[in-house]
Amino acid sequence: MTATDTPSTIITQKIATELALKPQQVNATISLLDEGSTVPFISRYRKEATGGLDDLQLRDLELRLRYLCEMSDRIETIVESIKEQEKLTPALEKQIRSAETKSSGKESSSSTKKSTRSARPTSIERKPTAPAVGNFGALLQDAANKKK
Numbered sequence: 001m002t003a004t005d006t007p008s009t010i011i012t013q014k015i016a017t018e019l020a021l022k023p024q025q026v027n028a029t030i031s032l033l034d035e036g037s038t039v040p041f042i043s044r045y046r047k048e049a050t051g052g053l054d055d056l057q058l059r060d061l062e063l064r065l066r067y068l069c070e071m072s073d074r075i076e077t078i079v080e081s082i083k084e085q086e087k088l089t090p091a092l093e094k095q096i097r098s099a100e101t102k103s104s105g106k107e108s109s110s111s112t113k114k115s116t117r118s119a120r121p122t123s124i125e126r127k128p129t130a131p132a133v134g135n136f137g138a139l140l141q142d143a144a145n146k147k148k
Helices: 007-018 023-034 039-045 055-084 090-097 102-112 133-147
Strands: none
Touching: 007 023, 007 055, 023 039, 023 055, 039 055, 055 090, 055 102
């Protein structure tokens, strides 16, 4: 990360790379979404602003943006929590901030968590909440191809 990189530019670059879009298209779409425009509205009436992105591309971008923003918020929460416990080291912070999925940030901080789990076993099977970042675009593309 350079001095000019902010979380929003990093997210924009990541989305552009993963979805094979131009950063200008991503920025324009994010601006329209932030203004309250919906994907169908943007797809129908703001094609010129997004460089001609279709409904499927806009939906993929919106989903990815939401996931990455939630992940960024979660990382900040984890870092602040560990700081409050006075257990944050530069190496641990770097590991947490480089997390590629929501669950990998949790795994990095699990060694600093206080144990609050009871001794009784649970029968609930937990499933991952989201796919790995590197595979997200491919999974969405596969799903789109199956719909055609």
